[in-house]
Amino acid sequence: MPELPEVETVRRGLEPALVGARFEEVLQRRGDLRFPFPERFAARLRGRTVEALGRRAKYLLADLSDGEVLVMHLGMTGRFTVTPPDAATAGMVGDFHHETGGLAVHDHVVFKLSNGFIVTYNDVRRFGFMTLTSRAALHEHPLFRGMGIEPLGNELDGALLARLFKGKKTPLKAALLDQRLVAGLGNIYVCEALHRARLSPLRLAGTLATPKGRPTKSAGLLADVIRETLEEAVEAGGSTLRDYAHTDGGLGYFQHRFRVYDREGEPCPTPGCDGTVQRVVQSGRSTFYCATCQR
DNA sequence: AGTTGCACCTGGCTGC
DNA sequence: TGCAGCCAGGTGCAAC
Numbered sequence: 001m002p003e004l005p006e007v008e009t010v011r012r013g014l015e016p017a018l019v020g021a022r023f024e025e026v027l028q029r030r031g032d033l034r035f036p037f038p039e040r041f042a043a044r045l046r047g048r049t050v051e052a053l054g055r056r057a058k059y060l061l062a063d064l065s066d067g068e069v070l071v072m073h074l075g076m077t078g079r080f081t082v083t084p085p086d087a088a089t090a091g092m093v094g095d096f097h098h099e100t101g102g103l104a105v106h107d108h109v110v111f112k113l114s115n116g117f118i119v120t121y122n123d124v125r126r127f128g129f130m131t132l133t134s135r136a137a138l139h140e141h142p143l144f145r146g147m148g149i150e151p152l153g154n155e156l157d158g159a160l161l162a163r164l165f166k167g168k169k170t171p172l173k174a175a176l177l178d179q180r181l182v183a184g185l186g187n188i189y190v191c192e193a194l195h196r197a198r199l200s201p202l203r204l205a206g207t208l209a210t211p212k213g214r215p216t217k218s219a220g221l222l223a224d225v226i227r228e229t230l231e232e233a234v235e236a237g238g239s240t241l242r243d244y245a246h247t248d249g250g251l252g253y254f255q256h257r258f259r260v261y262d263r264e265g266e267p268c269p270t271p272g273c274d275g276t277v278q279r280v281v282q283s284g285r286s287t288f289y290c291a292t293c294q295r
Numbered sequence: 296a297g298t299t300g301c302a303c304c305t306g307g308c309t310g311c
Numbered sequence: 312t313g314c315a316g317c318c319a320g321g322t323g324c325a326a327c
Binding site for chain 1 (some may be wrong): 296297298299300301302304305
């Protein structure tokens with residue numbers, strides 16, 4: 001999926017179209033994505049206003065005027081397209097009176113807003129989903145209860161990582177992907193952060209803490225580079241791979257800054273390191289790293 | 296408790 | 312040109 005930086009970029013792209021706007025029409029073109037849509041999904045949204053658009057980890061959260069929250073996850077291939085009012089009037093998309101009204105096969109949900117914007121959700125693999133829940137019960141919702149810390153928040157530092165990882169015999173790669181510990185990192189940014197910290201993805205997570213649970217220097221460094229990597233990616237507008245596009249259809253640039261991800265066989269970019277980026281498989285997923293400088 | 300493997304989907308790319 | 316096989320940013324569950 002879109003990992004945290006991409007979701008944050010989408011959030012920013014959707015804000016002008018959604019916040020303050022009322023759902024005039026909602027077109028739901030199939031009964032499910034990854035999960036079934038809630039009962040009467042489209043009908044329940046209609047007439048409600050979006051008061052704010054937030055993000056938690058890789059989830060988008062639209063606060064609605066009636067106290068509910070529209071929760072959206074992009075899965076691997078979910079993307080939003082924003083059509084501004086002038087283009088919408090020109091009938092480019094969202095002609096609700098025609099069967100496909102300019103819609104593509106994988107355009108699953110279309111929001112027609114009171115401000116004239118049209119927001120289309122497209123998801124080729126349908127690993128994404130949308131649901132509705134009450135704002136008051138949000139953090140008790142199964143999706144969010146037990147979710148780990150927000151890596152761009154203030155809590156993330158070496159001491160916290162050490163506490164989370166203490167005694168863990170799982171590899172660092174897996175620990176960082178575990179959304180119950182730190183929420184928002186995915187395969188790309190875990191690889192990137194570990195390379196920046198010169199830490200091997202194979203190393204056991206528990207080695208970042210002393211036996212008493214105190215942070216090692218590596219723990220502090222890792223916390224710093226996680227934040228740095230994510231912030232740079234957000235700043236670059238999120239990265240883009242094969243099937244992710246910005247809300248405006250443009251492409252992100254952070255992909256050109258990947259140091260190891262998808263760079264198998266290339267020289268390690270660490271200054272002074274003569275290693276080569278290699279690909280290994282950890283829990284069924286590609287890990288890219290340099291065995292020479294990442295220890 | 297910790298893995299791993301698989302499942303959910305579609306499509307793009309590679310190599311024969 | 313066709314086709315099989317592999318790969319993909321996520322997550323959850325069953326099984327060892």
